Amino acid sequence: MxxxxxxxxxxxxxxxxxxxxxxxxxxxxxxxxxxxxxxxxxxxxxxxxxxxxxxxxxxxxxxxxxxxxxxxxxxxxxxxxxxxxxxxxxxxxxxxxxxxxxxxxxxxxxxxxxxxxxxxxKNGQLWEPERTFSNMSSDTGPREFLTIEERKQIREAALDYGSIPSYSSVSTEDRDAWKAHLAQRFGKPKSEVTPEDWDRANSWKFTSMTWASLDCGLRPIEVERAKVSWVDVENSVLRIPKEDSAKNEGNWVVALSDRTADALERWLGEREQYEKYDNTDTLWLTREGNPYQTQSLRRLLVKLCEIAGIPTESRKMSWYALRHSTGTAMTHERDLAAAKAQLRHKSEQTTMKYDQAPVEDRREALDRMG
Known part of the structure; x- marks a missing residue:
């Protein structure tokens, strides 16, 4: 290496x-x-x-x-x-x-x-800390897991991923170099790169997908199935109908933080500009026009961890790491009932009508969770 x-x-x-x-x-x-x-x-x-x-x-x-x-x-x-x-x-x-x-x-x-x-x-001295910390790790614990601090780092990394400087902020020389980069990225001649391509490069797609998954603990299959019709920006929720639910248990109303709702609203506006979405209600598509699946989501998460400086050595990282962290953090911030409702867990005792945690309370917990 x-x-x-x-x-x-x-x-x-x-x-x-x-x-x-x-x-x-x-x-x-x-x-x-x-x-x-x-x-x-x-x-x-x-x-x-x-x-x-x-x-x-x-x-x-x-x-x-x-x-x-x-x-x-x-x-x-x-x-x-x-x-x-x-x-x-x-x-x-x-x-x-x-x-x-x-x-x-x-x-x-x-x-x-x-x-x-x-x-x-530098002829210095080794440091012996006044107190030591244990990471409390255990082989029996979930390896697909993000701490609350790491959740915040992933959220910030999703803002940075794929972003480039604004068109008006770079010099002529640098602009030419960025045009070459965008030409390669979008598979078009450099002479055909436009300011609109710069806006496209600073897409809200990855931010909205990552943030929604952090808030809702979306399974890979749910990212794949996600539809525009799920998104209720006005009320800051995802409305997942029974036929789209991974467990097919019922209709779900899942809380979103206001930040995530804003990102989704921006993505919905941007999404309308792309031809590949013209004949589909699918919320997010890859560059090739396919729904995101387990492997493509894993590659995205690994890249986000790299940007955030989160070590992935000896860790089994998959998109489920976001979901597991949401459940753990929601249970800590609110209670088990809120976690079950937010994650849409299969449970005979816990259904939407017995949910003890209103959407508003879960949204406040999301703001604290990062």
């Missing part, structure tokens, strides 16, 4: 917003050194053994979050000389946060790698 520092998040947009131009240059140089060390030496410096792609990406994101927190907390602002006190203060704050135990443990591992690099390359 041939990796370069540029393959990973060096200076994120959020960090650029906090830094001055020369600080960005300095921070980027610092990050290139660190990531290069992770690639070639990080796991075992004595044997010149580096980490895998997912571990490096996650470490880069988490240490960047740590850096931003240090800059905002201290009076002098920017520094690339992070101390043990910085790390201990960050972990203490994280201890009392709502983040999952897994996120806390993985953040601590990322910071230990940062100080391990400083010890090997």
């Amino acid at each position: 041939s990796l370069e520092p540029e393959d990973f998040p060096l200076v994120t947009d959020k960090s650029r917003e906090l830094l001055k131009e020369k600080q960005v240059v300095d921070y980027e140089a610092h990050r290139i050194e660190f990531v290069r060390w992770l690639i070639h030496l990080g796991k075992n410096p004595d044997l010149a053994e580096g980490y895998g792609r997912d571990t490096i990406r996650a470490t880069a994101y988490r240490t960047d979050q740590f850096a931003r927190q240090v800059w905002t907390e201290q009076e002098d602002g920017y520094t690339a000389s992070f101390t043990h006190d910085h790390a201990d203060a960050y972990m203490t704050e994280l201890l009392y946060s709502d983040n999952s135990a897994t996120h806390k443990a993985n953040t601590q591992k990322a910071l230990k790698r940062l100080f391990k690099w400083r010890a090997h390359e």
Whole structure:
């Protein structure tokens, strides 16, 4: 596997917003050194053994979050000389946060790698945390699972996936390069690429599909069967009729967050512009004009995890990970009845007419769940 520092998040947009131009240059140089060390030496410096792609990406994101927190907390602002006190203060704050135990443990591992690099390359000292975190993982638990923090990261990644700069914001030279990219993406000559193709590239399709699946725990078969007629934007719900339900149990009214309803409304407006939707009520189609199925959805989720910096090593990732996380988070935020209603579980005791969790209550829980 041939990796370069540029393959990973060096200076994120959020960090650029906090830094001055020369600080960005300095921070980027610092990050290139660190990531290069992770690639070639990080796991075992004595044997010149580096980490895998997912571990490096996650470490880069988490240490960047740590850096931003240090800059905002201290009076002098920017520094690339992070101390043990910085790390201990960050972990203490994280201890009392709502983040999952897994996120806390993985953040601590990322910071230990940062100080391990400083010890090997910068004459620094290894960091021994004041307190340690366990990720509470178990082989008996569901492997197709996203934490609440990871749900939020996937939601943000779905905004970024496939997006490009706006037509008016790039230089003539860059615009020509983006035209070549869009020509290849849409299978047309570069001379025929129009500003409308730029709008098309910033599609709401993937965002609406991912967000609806996060809210409703849509099974792959339900993504495949989803229809325009399901979407009730005005009331922020999906109305899934019995004949379309995966379990064929009854008619379902499933809560959507207002953000998701807005994304679906934007997609419905955009969808009308594409000829391949002219003779079908199918809500989402692939580039080839086919409904999304298990494998295409899995590939999309893996790509979203890559964008979000979520490690997928030793994890069985499929679209069901979204569904499982929705059920767990809804049960935590509301109760089991709400989870069963939201996920449309097959149950003789739980049907729509016995639902103890109104749509409004479930929508409030979705906002908290991310």
